[in-house]
Amino acid sequence: xxxxxxxxxxxxxxxxxxxxxxxxxxxxxxxxxxxxxxxxxxxxxxxxxxxxxxxxxxxxxxxxxxxxxxxxxxxxxxxxxxxxxxxxxxxxxxxxxxxxxxxxxxxxxxxxxxxxxxxxxxxxxxxxxxxxxxxxxxxxxxxxxxxxxxxxxxxxxxxxxxxxxxxxxxxxxxxxxxxxxxxxxxxxxxxxxxxxxxxxxxxxxxxxxxxxxxxxxxxxxxxxxxxxxxxxxxxxxxxxxxxxxxxxxxxxxxxxxxxxxxxxxxxxxxxxxxxxxxxxxxxxxxxxxxxxxxxxxxxxxxxxxxxxxxxxxxxxxxxxxxxxxxxxxxxxxxxxxxxxxxxxxxxxxxxxxxxxxxxxxxxxxxxxxxxxxxxxxxxxxxxxxxxxxxxxxxxxxxxxxxxxxxxxxxxxxxxxxxxxxxxxxxxxxxxxxxxxxxxxxxxxxxxxxxxxxxxxxxxxxxxxxxxxxxxxxxxxxxxxxxxxxxxxxxxxxxxxxxxxxxxxxxxxxxxxxxxxxxxxxxxxxxxxxxxxxxxxxxxxxxxxxxxxxxxxxxxxxxxxxxxxxxxxxxxxxxxxxxxxxxxxxxxxxxxxxxxxxxxxx
Numbered sequence: 001x002x003x004x005x006x007x008x009x010x011x012x013x014x015x016x017x018x019x020x021x022x023x024x025x026x027x028x029x030x031x032x033x034x035x036x037x038x039x040x041x042x043x044x045x046x047x048x049x050x051x052x053x054x055x056x057x058x059x060x061x062x063x064x065x066x067x068x069x070x071x072x073x074x075x076x077x078x079x080x081x082x083x084x085x086x087x088x089x090x091x092x093x094x095x096x097x098x099x100x101x102x103x104x105x106x107x108x109x110x111x112x113x114x115x116x117x118x119x120x121x122x123x124x125x126x127x128x129x130x131x132x133x134x135x136x137x138x139x140x141x142x143x144x145x146x147x148x149x150x151x152x153x154x155x156x157x158x159x160x161x162x163x164x165x166x167x168x169x170x171x172x173x174x175x176x177x178x179x180x181x182x183x184x185x186x187x188x189x190x191x192x193x194x195x196x197x198x199x200x201x202x203x204x205x206x207x208x209x210x211x212x213x214x215x216x217x218x219x220x221x222x223x224x225x226x227x228x229x230x231x232x233x234x235x236x237x238x239x240x241x242x243x244x245x246x247x248x249x250x251x252x253x254x255x256x257x258x259x260x261x262x263x264x265x266x267x268x269x270x271x272x273x274x275x276x277x278x279x280x281x282x283x284x285x286x287x288x289x290x291x292x293x294x295x296x297x298x299x300x301x302x303x304x305x306x307x308x309x310x311x312x313x314x315x316x317x318x319x320x321x322x323x324x325x326x327x328x329x330x331x332x333x334x335x336x337x338x339x340x341x342x343x344x345x346x347x348x349x350x351x352x353x354x355x356x357x358x359x360x361x362x363x364x365x366x367x368x369x370x371x372x373x374x375x376x377x378x379x380x381x382x383x384x385x386x387x388x389x390x391x392x393x394x395x396x397x398x399x400x401x402x403x404x405x406x407x408x409x410x411x412x413x414x415x416x417x418x419x420x421x422x423x424x425x426x427x428x429x430x431x432x433x434x435x436x437x438x439x440x441x442x443x444x445x446x447x448x449x450x451x452x453x454x455x456x457x458x459x460x461x462x463x464x465x466x467x468x469x470x471x472x473x474x475x476x477x478x479x480x481x482x483x484x485x486x487x488x489x490x491x492x493x494x495x496x497x498x499x500x501x502x503x504x505x506x507x508x509x510x511x512x513x514x515x516x517x518x519x520x521x522x523x524x525x526x527x528x529x530x531x532x533x534x535x536x537x538x539x540x541x542x543x544x545x546x547x548x549x550x551x552x553x554x555x556x557x558x559x560x561x562x563x564x565x566x567x568x569x570x571x572x573x574x575x576x577x578x579x580x581x582x583x584x585x586x587x588x589x590x591x592x593x594x595x596x597x598x599x600x601x
Contacts, residue, residue, distance in 0.1 A: 011035035019103035091117030157195035161527025179207030192567030273297035279342035365550035371396035443479025461490030525565025537572020
């Protein structure tokens with residue numbers, strides 16, 4: 001874990017523990033601001049700590065916070081953090097990870113019933129004594145039970161955004177090993193799945209023992225599980241960089257990484273096999289058998305009566321050097337990894353045209369320090385321009401998102417003026433004055449129509465009342481889509497991957513309304529959201545809906561989440577033409593002025 005991530009984690013934990021012990025709100029909020037500031041910082045705090053003025057120049061860092069940063073850099077710990085850990089049972093911090101359990105409720109469970117861990121919470125749920133506690137009615141307890149079950153069923157898998165940096169690190173390290181000619185990751189990670197169980201890495205090398213030794217002694221390896229001729233497996237500590245919502249993701253966790261040493265001439269077959277999915281591979285083997293061949297990680301071979309593997313008998317493969325060669329020999333076009341899920345890809349007659357990250361030219365959902373972002377207006381515009389975007393939309397939170405410092409009508413009008421002035425300072429990029437407007441429980445938007453009409457873009461998003469039943473959720477989203485100001489339906493379900501289910505509307509009705517109104521449905525690219533999820537993207541694409549892929553930018557690192565949004569889009573078979581972020585500026589801005597355009601599915 002980097003110094004910045006470690007410091008951000010401790011500030012976040014201090015804030016949680018202060019709230020659990022009943023400290024005043026000012027101290028708690030100061031720690032949360034400090035955590036956000038450090039998470040979004042590009043510079044290494046270890047190099048800044050010696051210069052107190054540099055620390056104090058960071059927005060969100062005051063004198064007391066600067067003291068703690070310097071203390072950690074010098075000693076590797078913070079006295080306040082250690083003191084609070086002595087007061088607060090560690091199980092309480094884990095309880096805070098359960099959806100719907102905030103610090104106030106956890107504090108009540110602790111002080112009223114002595115609950116200090118998940119087992120204790122399960123006990124009072126089972127015996128019914130939890131019902132005697134304040135605000136713990138039957139419905140609340142049922143929701144809590146569901147949240148616990150949901151978390152436990154997903155806790156063994158890693159988020160895409162946590163696993164990907166580990167995979168890149170391993171691949172980069174192995175590529176530098178003497179004798180390695182090719183190296184890449186495979187498995188569900190290559191397919192862009194939102195969570196993964198382990199990481200598969202393939203290498204081709206002429207010096208196998210050198211590669212095995214290098215892999216088993218990589219930094220972060222906790223334990224070598226297997227060291228065989230063609231496969232090595234290790235448990236590797238996670239070193240998650242600071243990232244919004246994910247500071248605790250790697251806490252005490254590790255991941256299994258499997259290294260496969262691929263024999264010469266079998267790279268394509270092995271890459272295909274270890275990429276999967278299992279269901280796709282079954283269909284591929286069936287297709288091979290129907291054509292009188294057998295397919296494995298070693299290659300595509302002629303089928304005969306000898307039961308021993310063809311490669312072990314020196315049989316020459318029909319194909320295997322490249323994936324394209326194997327697909328072609330089976331009468332198929334090359335199929336992108338993201339769609340290898342046995343969801344219709346075996347019927348393809350040509351490689352589908354799927355969106356790529358380099359085609360995205362606009363970011364239409366971004367926050368500044370005016371609400372809960374860490375970038376000033378000019379900084380946000382500068383980062384967007386440096387990435388080659390022709391458009392950046394400033395969409396700070398609306399007034400009902402008080403926890404995110406949502407803008408009052410007066411503050412929003414001032415921001416509109418600020419955006420217009422900022423446009424004059426930046427050539428070569430269009431700056432849009434917008435808002436991420438809360439969709440209220442009944443589907444109304446959070447500002448009046450007169451103010452909404454002043455904006456260049458409205459991203460209408462659900463943030464609260466995410467436990468509504470399907471009928472309520474559907475009516476709510478359809479009404480928001482129908483508002484004349486709405487251009488994008490932001491993270492439509494409000495789910496957090498493996499943490500919160502979010503709304504469960506009738507997505508068919510949502511697709512129909514969005515198509516009819518010309519409203520784009522968002523894929524929020526943060527790896528904890530990925531909302532729309534891949535299956536919803538597929539449905540929206542088939543329904544002819546427009547899609548927006550947005551990074552929901554709060555700090556500079558969030559721009560990098562575009563990779564995960566695009567992977568999710570590709571899993572949903574999204575072509576570039578159907579994504580508004582790929583459009584040239586004149587077409588995009590024309591659509592923003594008049595969203596009711598014809599969409600070609």
